[in-house]
Amino acid sequence: MAVDTPTYLANCQALVDTRLKQLLPERLDSSLYQAMRYSLFNGGKRIRPALCYATAELFEPATSEATHRSACAVELIHAYSLIHDDLPAMDNDDLRRGKPTCHIVFGEATAILAGDGLQALAFEVLGGHSDDQVPAAISLQLVRLLASAAGPAGMVGGQALDLDAVDRQLDLAALQAMHNAKTGALINASIRMGALAAGATDQTDLNALARFSAAIGLAFQVQDDILDVESSTDALGKRQGADQALNKPTYTSLLGLAGAKARLAELHDCATAALEHFGARATRLTDLGNFIVSRNH
Numbered sequence: 001m002a003v004d005t006p007t008y009l010a011n012c013q014a015l016v017d018t019r020l021k022q023l024l025p026e027r028l029d030s031s032l033y034q035a036m037r038y039s040l041f042n043g044g045k046r047i048r049p050a051l052c053y054a055t056a057e058l059f060e061p062a063t064s065e066a067t068h069r070s071a072c073a074v075e076l077i078h079a080y081s082l083i084h085d086d087l088p089a090m091d092n093d094d095l096r097r098g099k100p101t102c103h104i105v106f107g108e109a110t111a112i113l114a115g116d117g118l119q120a121l122a123f124e125v126l127g128g129h130s131d132d133q134v135p136a137a138i139s140l141q142l143v144r145l146l147a148s149a150a151g152p153a154g155m156v157g158g159q160a161l162d163l164d165a166v167d168r169q170l171d172l173a174a175l176q177a178m179h180n181a182k183t184g185a186l187i188n189a190s191i192r193m194g195a196l197a198a199g200a201t202d203q204t205d206l207n208a209l210a211r212f213s214a215a216i217g218l219a220f221q222v223q224d225d226i227l228d229v230e231s232s233t234d235a236l237g238k239r240q241g242a243d244q245a246l247n248k249p250t251y252t253s254l255l256g257l258a259g260a261k262a263r264l265a266e267l268h269d270c271a272t273a274a275l276e277h278f279g280a281r282a283t284r285l286t287d288l289g290n291f292i293v294s295r296n297h
Helices: 005-023 031-040 047-056 065-086 102-106 108-127 136-150 155-164 172-197 203-230 251-294
Strands: none
Touching: 005 047, 005 065, 005 251, 031 065, 031 102, 031 108, 047 065, 047 172, 047 251, 065 102, 065 108, 065 136, 065 155, 065 172, 102 108, 108 136, 136 155, 136 172, 155 172, 172 203, 172 251, 203 251
């Protein structure tokens, strides 16, 4: 029986959290591990693992070990990135998902190390074991894919561009390039890793997923910019208007609120059209795309 998108997200969260808790058990109780658990289990929706699982479901009847590890790894990278984004040297945020940020609770030094620890753990998860059921060649490809998405050509590079853009007015092409890296790269990796872990090799299939991930990754950021204007601190779980306060370029500042909403609709249409290649098999991915563009936090 089909489940609705909130239920599917909850199911994916339960799957990935069970494994993540095995990696960071309560018995590891130093301040470092406490900070890592605090940031990893603070109410995230697990959208990136869900995209990984839903993509894999296009190609495999039962979820593989490689897919489970990919879902865990992308969430570990996402959690590390949020810790570092919130630091005083970055966005200087004191609220994340309705709770004090990691550096507010544990101090800046421990927060930096907690982010470092989560990042390293992501690649340890993908590396597996010498007697592994996941082929070494697949593990290596997954490591390379995630490292590229998270590194200077992807998420980290996008964050650097974001910092450089404070108090500057970017044109639309530059803004899109920044967010393709900062936000889109890890979303793209979640989808590509799900396909790779499930053994997808048909280039037409992979091209369709590339079009979907490019559109939905950018749509995610456009919706974030809209919410930063329209939503509230309570709904967002972080400071409303934070980008405006830092004088950062956004889709709403460049295009206006109506223009940003029009751009969001265009990207949503592109994402949905890309999945038509798969027919009814892509219903779950289509539903997740709908959720991403209509979420309220």
